[in-house]
Amino acid sequence: MGHVSRETAARSEGKGERIAEWAEGRLGVYGLVREKARAAFPDHWSFMLGEICLYSFVIIVVTGVYLSLYFHPSMAQVEYHGSYAPLQGQLVSEAFDSTMHISFDVRGGLLIRQAHHWAALIFVAAMLVHMMRVFFTGAFRKPRELTWLFGFALLILGMFGGLTGYDLPDDLLSGTGLAVVNGTILSIPIVGTYLSMFLFGGEFPGNDLVARFNAIHVLLIPALMVGLLVAHVLLVLRHRHTQYPGPGRTNSNVVGLPLKVRAVKSAGYFFFVSGAVLVLAAVAQINPVWVYGPYRADQVSAGSQPDWYMGVADGLLRVMPGWEVTFWGHTVALDNLIPLLVGVGLFLAMGAYPFIESWVTGDDRERHLLDRPRNRPVRTALGVAWIAFYLVALIGAANDIIAIRFRVSVESVTWAVRIGLLVVPLLAYVITKRWALGLQRRDRDKVLHGRETGMIKRLPHGEFVEVHEPLSQEQLHVLTQHDQYEPISAGAVCVNGAAESRLAQRLRARLSRSLYGEGTQIIKPTAHEYKEITGKNRH
Secondary structure, X not given: OHHHHHHHHHHHHHHHHHHHHHHHHHHOHHHHHHHHHOOEEOOOHHHHHHHHHHHHHHHHHHHHHHHXXXXXXXXXXXXXXXXXXXXXXXXXXXXXXXXXXXXXXXXXXXXXXXXXXXXXXHHHHHHHHHHHHHHHHOXXXXXXXXXXHHHHHHHHHHHHHHHHHHOOOOEHHHHHXXXXXXXXXXXXXXXXXXXXXXXXXXXXXXXXXXXXXXHHHHHHHHHHHHHHHHHHHHHHHHHOOOEOOOOOOOOOOOOOEEHHHHHHHHHHHHHHXXXXXXXXXXXXXOOOHHHHOEOOOOOOOOOXXXXXXXXXXXXXXXXXXXXXXXXXXXXXXXXXXXXXXXXXXXXXXXXXXXXXXXXXXXXXXXXXXXXXXXXXXXXXXXXXXXXXXXXXXXXXXXHHHHHHHHOOOHHHHHHHHHHHHHHHHHHHHHHHHHHHHHXXXXXXXXXXXXXXXXXXXXXXXXXXXXEEEOOOHHHHHHHHOOOOOOOOOHHHHOOOOOHHHHHHHHHHHHHHHHHHOOOOOOOOXXXXXXXXXXXXXXX
């Protein structure tokens, strides 16, 4: 028996080797895995933000498949006979009826439904914070421009995925939000009416909206996001991870954990994220559709608030004055159109910035070491101003709730937000830029004079001074390794060319002065200054 078992095992082993050789010859997977297994992965807490995005997306997909088994994407009217007594006998859509069925009659349905919603909120939040981390550290520079664009597209798709999913239950809250969406679409000149008719399958609210949104939410957006995620991960593997400056870290190496260790930590982190989402779903109620009731076109939900990532659009709509213009017999609703253009412009500015900076600097080198935000004061200040504008607009989305809670007039809150949209981002820009320059001055002082020790020494003539300790070579490298760009002068770029080219060159020179001109950076110490002050050139 033992002899037969060994022969069987040998045949099985040989067959397995042949299958592996066949797959390797056609796919090359083993060689790729073996190559990447020797790679190092930087171990910094900020890299977890990207992992949160990935893991929350996995939770969204898994819970979404479960919910799809019970959800009926139809606006056909039925009489409700479920477990929730206050709605017994009312006419509701099949979408609302199936949502109530999931929440009250399907085992674990409410937990899964709330986990799906919380995971969507966390996904968009993690994506936004991850993009901000990439922005502030300059991780978007060559060769990662496509990686930035894929991440930006994932953020936008995540927002629209949340919007389409939020509207599927056909409850009064989502219907109120859809009425706002419809008004914004109708404000688009020329094509607005046609877009609305196409989206709603007729005059709002139509009869096909839930079915169309369901197809977009379940099929189209997830398929695009999976493709972008795969492309994003492949590009990260192709160009390797960026890393923060530090001892032994250069533009041509990676210092970090081996793949095996990183994989184990990532697996544990996946379970941690999953557990956190499920705990939130179990203890924090979200989107209780039974409280709002089914959607009716003649009713509006009081105190309706969109999910936070759409709050910026709602806030801009709420604080915009009711402006309209009429020409050629047509009325243009500027109170909807302008917020739409501002919101779109806000995100397009974020998506386009890396290419603007690359054009201004003309730097075509590959960058694998990250910037310290303080070393790019203007870029950091612009990012903080962008966030400040977003947050003020988000506050505007809750102007009615704020007015009720703080017992003030809603007009006062609205005017405060209007002023804040103009003043707060400007203040954020100025304060952040000065803060970054102050940190640069402190770094320069530490390089030239050393680190403060807290010890006070009295000199022979009676003066008290603090003892400074020289920095190590590793610390000096971190504080001085960054490049500092020189602003481009108009004369240097205005070469013979077309008028448009000269205009673009003048614009490039002006932007260059704004980013790297006088008052935008503290000149880092030179080796000669360091030797002169520290006395290391003395014999």
